[in-house]
Amino acid sequence: MSNELEFLSRRVAAGKLNRRDFLGRAAALGVSAAFANSLLSSAAQAQTPVKGGLLKAGLQGGESSNVLDPALNLSQVTFNFGKCWGELLVEMSPDGTTLENRIAEEIGGSSDAKTWTMKIRKGIEFHNGKTVTAEDVKATLERHGDPNSKSASLGILAGIETMKIDGDAVVVTLKEANADFPYLMADYHLVIQPNGGKDNPNEGISAGPYKVAVNEPGIRMGGEKFANYWQGDRFGHAAQVEIIVINDATARTSALQGGQVHMINRVEPKIVELIKRVPGVTIQNVAGRGFYPFNMFCDTAPFDNADLRMALKLAMDREELLQKILFGYGSVGNDFPINSAYPLFADDIEQRKFDPEAAAAAYKKSGHSGSILLRTSDVAFPGAVDAAQLYQQSCAKAGITIEIKREPGDGYWSEVWNKQPFSLSYWGGRPTQDQMYSTAYLSSADWNDTRWKNPDFDKMVITARAELDEAKRKAMYRDMAVMMRDQGGLIVPFFNQYIDATGKGVQGWKSNPAAEMCNGHALLMCWLEA
Amino acid sequence: MSPIVKLIAQRVALGVGLLLAVSVLIFAGTQILPGDVAQSILGQAATPQALANLRAELGLDQPAYVRYFAWLGGILTGDLGTALTTRQEIATTLPPRLWNTLFLAFWAAIVAVPISIVLGLLAVRYRNGPIDKAISGFALASTSLPEFFIGYLLILFLAVKVQWFPSISTVYDGMPFLAKLHAIVLPALVLVLVVLAHMMRMTRAAILNVMQSAYVETAELKGVGQFDIIRKHAFPNAIAPIINVVMLNLAFLVVGVVVVEVIFVYPGMGQYLVDHVAKRDVPVVQAVGLIFAAVYIGLNIVADVAGILTNPRLRHPK
Numbered sequence: 001m002s003n004e005l006e007f008l009s010r011r012v013a014a015g016k017l018n019r020r021d022f023l024g025r026a027a028a029l030g031v032s033a034a035f036a037n038s039l040l041s042s043a044a045q046a047q048t049p050v051k052g053g054l055l056k057a058g059l060q061g062g063e064s065s066n067v068l069d070p071a072l073n074l075s076q077v078t079f080n081f082g083k084c085w086g087e088l089l090v091e092m093s094p095d096g097t098t099l100e101n102r103i104a105e106e107i108g109g110s111s112d113a114k115t116w117t118m119k120i121r122k123g124i125e126f127h128n129g130k131t132v133t134a135e136d137v138k139a140t141l142e143r144h145g146d147p148n149s150k151s152a153s154l155g156i157l158a159g160i161e162t163m164k165i166d167g168d169a170v171v172v173t174l175k176e177a178n179a180d181f182p183y184l185m186a187d188y189h190l191v192i193q194p195n196g197g198k199d200n201p202n203e204g205i206s207a208g209p210y211k212v213a214v215n216e217p218g219i220r221m222g223g224e225k226f227a228n229y230w231q232g233d234r235f236g237h238a239a240q241v242e243i244i245v246i247n248d249a250t251a252r253t254s255a256l257q258g259g260q261v262h263m264i265n266r267v268e269p270k271i272v273e274l275i276k277r278v279p280g281v282t283i284q285n286v287a288g289r290g291f292y293p294f295n296m297f298c299d300t301a302p303f304d305n306a307d308l309r310m311a312l313k314l315a316m317d318r319e320e321l322l323q324k325i326l327f328g329y330g331s332v333g334n335d336f337p338i339n340s341a342y343p344l345f346a347d348d349i350e351q352r353k354f355d356p357e358a359a360a361a362a363y364k365k366s367g368h369s370g371s372i373l374l375r376t377s378d379v380a381f382p383g384a385v386d387a388a389q390l391y392q393q394s395c396a397k398a399g400i401t402i403e404i405k406r407e408p409g410d411g412y413w414s415e416v417w418n419k420q421p422f423s424l425s426y427w428g429g430r431p432t433q434d435q436m437y438s439t440a441y442l443s444s445a446d447w448n449d450t451r452w453k454n455p456d457f458d459k460m461v462i463t464a465r466a467e468l469d470e471a472k473r474k475a476m477y478r479d480m481a482v483m484m485r486d487q488g489g490l491i492v493p494f495f496n497q498y499i500d501a502t503g504k505g506v507q508g509w510k511s512n513p514a515a516e517m518c519n520g521h522a523l524l525m526c527w528l529e530a
Numbered sequence: 531m532s533p534i535v536k537l538i539a540q541r542v543a544l545g546v547g548l549l550l551a552v553s554v555l556i557f558a559g560t561q562i563l564p565g566d567v568a569q570s571i572l573g574q575a576a577t578p579q580a581l582a583n584l585r586a587e588l589g590l591d592q593p594a595y596v597r598y599f600a601w602l603g604g605i606l607t608g609d610l611g612t613a614l615t616t617r618q619e620i621a622t623t624l625p626p627r628l629w630n631t632l633f634l635a636f637w638a639a640i641v642a643v644p645i646s647i648v649l650g651l652l653a654v655r656y657r658n659g660p661i662d663k664a665i666s667g668f669a670l671a672s673t674s675l676p677e678f679f680i681g682y683l684l685i686l687f688l689a690v691k692v693q694w695f696p697s698i699s700t701v702y703d704g705m706p707f708l709a710k711l712h713a714i715v716l717p718a719l720v721l722v723l724v725v726l727a728h729m730m731r732m733t734r735a736a737i738l739n740v741m742q743s744a745y746v747e748t749a750e751l752k753g754v755g756q757f758d759i760i761r762k763h764a765f766p767n768a769i770a771p772i773i774n775v776v777m778l779n780l781a782f783l784v785v786g787v788v789v790v791e792v793i794f795v796y797p798g799m800g801q802y803l804v805d806h807v808a809k810r811d812v813p814v815v816q817a818v819g820l821i822f823a824a825v826y827i828g829l830n831i832v833a834d835v836a837g838i839l840t841n842p843r844l845r846h847p848k
Contacts, residue, residue, distance in 0.1 A: 058698070063805040064623075065615035065814075150580045202617075217616065218805055219797040220700060244700055246795050250682055254697040255795075257690045261698075410808070414569040446577055 049508060049527045055238035057523055058252050058261035062245030064218030069201035070191035071144055071151035076265060076516065079188055081221040081243055083520035085127070086191030087207040089118060089137065090182060091521075092431060096513030097343040099182055103132055103192050103207065107185070113177040113466050118185070119169045124230045126194050127211045134165045139196025141170070144189060153189040155446075156435070177466030179473070183431045188520065209236025209524050220244045223523075237508070237527035253501075256281060262506050262528065265516050267499040268382065269327040280504035286511035288498045289341045289429025289436075291333055292381040294374070294391070296489035297421040297451040303489060307366035313352060313491050314359035317394040321493040324390060325383040329499055333492025336484040337427065337436050338477070341495075341513040344433060344470065346478035349485065359398035371401040375416050379409035380424040387493065388424060418449045425449060431514065433477050434465050441484065450489030457483055505529035534845070538835055545827045549820070552827075553605075556819040557598045560812045601816065611813035613806070620817050624802070628821065630701060631798035634714055635783035638721035643776055646726050650733025650772075651765070655756055657738065665730065673727035681720045681793040688716060699794040717794040721787060725779040732775035736768035743767075770837035777833035785822040 061076025073082050089104040101107070105121040124132040143149060145157030161175045174181065191197075191206050204212035209232065210223025222242040229236055244261060246252045252264045253271065257278055267275060267283065276283055296303035296312065303309055318332040331339060334352055338345055376388040385406055392402040407416045407423075417425050430436040439445060442461055443453040457480060464476040484490065498516040502509055508526040512519035518526075568584040604611055610620035649669070653662040672680065689697035699713045740746065741764055749759050788800030799818060806814040838844040 063809065064627075064802045065613065065805055065809045065811055067616050147579060148583050150584055152580075154580055155577055214702075216702065216797070218801065220702065244698060244795065246698060248792050248795070251685070251698060251793055251795055254685045254690050258693055258697045260696050 047507065049237040050530045051237050051527070052239045053528045054240045054242060055506075055523055055526060055528060056242045056244060056261045056263075057517070058244050058246040058255045058264045059517075060247050060249070060252060060264075060266040062218055062221075062243070062247065066217040067202055068204040068212065068215060069197070070189050070193075071149065071153065071197075071201060073189055074152060077221065077243055077245055079515070080265075080517055080520045080523065081223070082188060082191055083208070084210040084221075084223045084241055084243075084523055085204055085206055085208040085212050086188075086193075087124070087132075088188070088190055089185040089192065092186050092512060092514040092519055094510040094512045094518070096341055096519075099186060103137065104185065107182045109179070109181065109468075111468070113179045113181070113468055114174050116172045116174070116181045117166070117169050118172070121230070122168065124207050125228045126207050127205045127226055128194060130194055132192060132207055134168055134170050136194055136196060137192055138163050138165055138170050139198055140190060140192050141172075141196070143196040143198050143201070151189060153187050155439070156184045156187060176462065178434070179465060179468050180432045180434045183435070186431055188515075210241055213240070214242070218245055235521070235524040237525075238523070241523040243523070256501055256503050259503060261503070263500060263502045263517070263522055263526070265498075265500050267501050269325075269329040269499065272327065272329060272499060275501060282502050282506075282509075283499065284502055284509055284511055285329060285497045285499045286513055287331060287339070287341055288496060288513050288515070289339060290427060290498075291337060291339070291429070291492050291495045292384070292387070292424065292426050293333075293337070293449075294491040294493070295417075295423055295425055295449045296491070298489040299451040299453060300421040302366075302368050302372065303421055305366045305368060306487060307362050308368050309489060310486075311359045311362035311366055311398065311400060312372075312395070314355045314362060315395040315398040315400055316391060316491055316493060317354040318352075318493050319354070320394065321387055321390055325387050326494055326496060329497045330494040333494050334481075334485055335488065335490055335492050336481040337429075337440070337490065337492065338433050338481055339495045341429070342433050342436075344474040344477055346474060346481065349478065349481055352485065354394065356394075356398040359395075359400065363398060363400050371403040373403050373405055373422060375405045375407050375420050375423040377407040377409050377412045377416065377424070379412050380417075381426045381496075384424045391493075418447060428515075434461065437461050437480065438465070441488070441490075452484070452488050452490070454483070454487070502526070534839070537838065541831045541834055545831050548827055549824060552823040553602060553816075553820060554598070556816050556823070557594075557601065560815050560819075561594055601813070605817075605820065610817040613814050614811045615806070615809050620814055624799075624814075624817060624821075626703070627797060627799050627802045630796065631784055631787070631800070633701075633710070634717060634721070634787070634796060634798060635780065637711070637714060638718045638725070638783050639780055641718065642722040642725050642779070643729065645722070646729035647733050647772065649726075650730045650737065651760055653730070653734045654737045654741065654760055654764070657734075662734075666734075669727035669730045672723040673725075675723075677720055677724055677789045678793055680723055681716070681790060684716050684719060685793070697794070699796045701797065714796070717787075717790050717796055720790050720794075721783055725782060729772075729775055729779055733768070733772050736771040737764045740764040740767045766840070769840045773836045773840070774833045777829040781826045781829045784825045 057080065059077050059080060062078070063075065066075065066078050070082050070086055073079060088102055090099045090107065091102055093100045103121055103124060104118045106119040107116060109116050118137065120132065120134045120137055126132060141157060141160070141163060144151040144153040145160055159174050159176060159178060160172055162173045164171050172181070193201070193206050204215065207230065209226055209229045211226045213224040214220060214222030220242060222240065225236055225239050246255055249266065249268050253267065253275060255261045256264045272283055275281055296309055298304060298309070313335055322328060322330055322332050332351065334349060340347060374388055376384050378385060388404045392404055395402045416423050427440065430439060438461060440447045440449060441452050441457070442448065443455070443458050460476055460480050464473055464480070467473045467476065500517055500522070505528050506526050507529055509522065510518055510525060512521070568581045601611065608621070610624065612618065613620055613623065616623070649665050653665045656662050685697045688695050695715045696713055697716070699717050701710050701713050737760060746759060746763055749763050787798065788804055790796065791798045791800045803815065803818045
């Protein structure tokens with residue numbers, strides 16, 4: 001009972017449960033109102049960060065081949081560790097849809113959304129004692145945006161035409177208007193480094209709350225509090241942080257249960273219910289933007305047939321897949337790549353449902369016969385092989401024969417994904433709708449993994465990108481979504497959730513739909529109860 | 531030159547030749563891995579431009595034989611090359627991992643080898659009785675269970691329930707020796723349970739084989755005690771096959787512990803190898819492959835030579 005009360009009072013403090021409900025639950029547990037009230041105030045006090053201590057995370061997604069260079073930063077461990085030592089221009093706030101300024105004090109755009117002025121905050125210090133200047137910011141963007149760079153941000157910076165320094169500001173001129181430019185600067189690779197990291201990108205120096213103290217790739221990463229961090233009252237409560245690489249899911253949960261780490265990422269949906277029962281462990285789940293698509297090439301037979309594509313969409317039982325693959329920890333997709341975790345999402349688009357009769361009719365109309373080859377692999381997403389089999393069964397109900405080919409995980413991303421006409425994949429989502437559409441659904445996009453080449457759609461993407469009026473933009477995005485849903489080559493069974501867990505005494509957690517572990521800020525914003 | 535020295539020199543020379551042949555195999559094997567280094571390093575989100583840049587930088591455009599001889603030349607001069615993914619010298623990143631693997635293997639062997647030989651002797655002494663059956667039953671059961679299952683069982687009971695030992699065995703430089711030992715208790719225990727049965731059964735079989743001999747019967751008839759027969763007459767004559775199986779298991783402890791490393795998050799060579807295979811980091815895979823091959827061949831030479839040294843007939847050939 002005390003565990004439950006403690007849990008409930010923490011929920012109130014975290015804003016997830018209101019006071020009235022809490023008192024009701026407490027009464028149901030047989031606790032007097034006075035005692036319940038006193039519990040509440042102690043929980044609220046506990047929300048004042050406790051400084052010091054060693055905060056440890058056990059994370060999936062680290063290899064011995066990891067490097068500190070933020071440009072090459074792709075897996076979870078480097079992502080989370082990058083947030084510990086790196087500082088960006090802007091960050092996504094915990095609501096996941098608005099921006100918070102960091103090194104940029106202000107970002108202002110011209111009325112045509114082509115010229116953006118980023119004013120650099122004064123008095124921020126790098127770990128090596130130098131002051132962060134506009135030159136460092138410009139050099140960082142230059143390094144990542146260089147056509148010869150290996151940076152994962154190369155694509156989003158390709159739209160920059162010129163950059164110049166104007167006093168304490170960097171002025172960026174774009175080739176084409178982009179109202180989302182500030183969001184691009186929240187990309188986690190764009191860690192501001194002294195002279196942009198041009199001298200030594202791997203030295204791990206930026207202006208984040210922790211200095212790199214331990215860098216043992218694939219084993220552990222550790223940070224020591226940076227005394228001169230510019231907003232030390234908000235972030236970086238623990239004196240030291242440590243990330244231990246634990247790629248095995250069972251090892252991760254047992255390390256959390258055994259108290260060897262304070263937080264873990266990637267709790268498997270199938271064990272969430274079991275982990276919830278462990279005293280002191282709290283599941284932290286939040287709906288994200290990641291989704292697990294079935295991709296059809298719209299320009300390759302037989303998927304160049306719109307009726308066949310529609311038949312394959314109607315033959316998917318999304319509810320069943322959501323329950324059996326994600327155990328309900330997600331939300332059903334609607335055959336376009338956007339969900340409510342995005343800004344400017346239109347929530348009035350009709351949900352596509354499993355309809356074997358309509359699917360059979362569309363299949364008949366398409367004139368296709370014979371089996372359809374679907375490629376899947378364990379690495380596409382957890383449960384991808386099972387998902388393909390469930391889909392095969394639901395298609396059979398509509399009279400469509402699916403043949404499944406299980407591909408080896410090695411080389412899946414280079415040989416199958418974006419190469420074969422019908423395969424399973426994943427997308428992590430992007431900060432804005434424009435970025436998601438531009439990355440994968442423009443005719444010219446490198447990663448157009450559904451070969452969706454529609455000039456009208458391209459035009460809509462470009463127009464919406466330049467539109468500064470939010471209401472108009474929202475309407476445009478709605479039209480694009482409907483078009484993609486009804487004509488595109490994308491079947492979306494579900495959007496996933498980020499499921500993390502915290503152990504005993506961990507406070508200050510604020511989930512963020514942008515990414516796992518509070519968008520990588522868990523080690524910075526959490527603290528250990530005294 | 532004494533025949534023994536000559537024999538050892540011969541074996542070592544053979545081993546070196548074998549290692550050279552293995553190096554060709556390893557090199558050829560790494561060339562036919564599917565996929566592409568650049569794509570694996572940059573991941574799913576790589577642009578064609580970035581891929582082309584990386585490929586050119588890594589020199590993947592030269593023909594394979596040129597790269598083989600360059601690689602071999604480097605190894606002979608002590609240069610293992612540079613990891614493609616991290617751009618770090620393999621000769622500096624690999625030794626700590628190798629050291630960790632040897633540390634774990636050493637402690638597992640220190641426990642497992644004496645226990646399994648003693649158990650084997652006991653099983654022979656009380657052969658076909660309840661003690662023999664109990665020892666064999668336990669050993670066979672522990673070896674039949676997959677490593678990950680034993681690992682998870684130990685974690686559940688010893689790390690999560692009673693919390694005597696940590697479930698993750700991360701060790702690092704500067705960690706006190708006793709803390710290191712404490713950290714590796716569970717993985718070492720799993721390895722002991724895995725290799726125990728093989729060594730124990732082979733010891734038992736080898737000694738039992740000798741027990742059929744006429745001279746053992748003679749010893750029995752002249753009234754020597756059971757333990758003395760085993761200790762003085764049977765064991766010395768069974769030592770060659772026992773050394774063989776011990777060496778085989780030592781080699782397994784060094785090269786075959788990837789699963790245990792993953793479960794207990796132990797920073798050894800296995801995990802290091804798997805990470806780099808996944809990234810197609812060929813120089814690292816080749817270096818690790820060669821080290822594993824050297825360990826295998828080296829331990830086999832030791833077993834071979836020890837077998838000869840313990841056998842007077844082989845020691846003094848006519």
